[in-house]
Amino acid sequence: MPNKFESNGIFYAAELPLSWTPLGRLQPLQNEQWQHAGAALLRALAVLETPVAEVERDTASASGKAMERLEAKLDLALSLMTQLARQQAELPPLHHVFLRAKSLEWFAESVPAVQQMVLVSLHISPKLPQALMLPATVTGVELEANGISRVKANFADLSEDMEEWLERTLFRFHRRSIQQSHSRQHDS
Secondary structure (H helix, E strand, O other): OHHHOOOOOOOEEEEEEEEEEEOOOOOHHHHHHHHHHHHHHHHHHHHHHOOOOHHHHOOOOHHHHHHHHHHHHHHHHHHHHHHHHHHHOOOOOEEEEEEOOOEEEEEEOOOOOOOOEEEEEEOOOOOOOOOEEEEEEEEEEEEOHHHOEEEEEEEOOOOHHHHHHHHHHHHHHHHHHHHHHHHHHHHO
């Protein structure tokens, strides 16, 4: 499926839970809430994925060791809460997704019409069961093999904060995939 995708620039390609619903008109207040929640979600994901600095790990002081134990307990609590929330949440089906800072492509059997405004619910990380709610306009639908279509959509009215955090997240994911690729090549 992804062989026709233009891979220039920074993007994130993955199998992610995704659903969409038609959106008649974009309500500014609702969009502002989605943007705020999305940026908060991406900030939280960045914090969860940030490793503890080696300098902090080597702290020999009693307060440093106490902070390390507290952080380990908080990590465990967050992990358990996330696991419980994931069990309670009904995730949408997985779709092959290409995410960019201003657009999204996904492959599906049931697709919206071209020029239709949709609200995409995208679960970007298993670490956080909350979905990004992204209003978008469908710019293209191409029939692929086996009744699967590729949907292309541009995000509508993303806030500066949301755009910035989406770009940061994509850059982080992109950098990680390059590091993993180099590690696999080095191990081979």
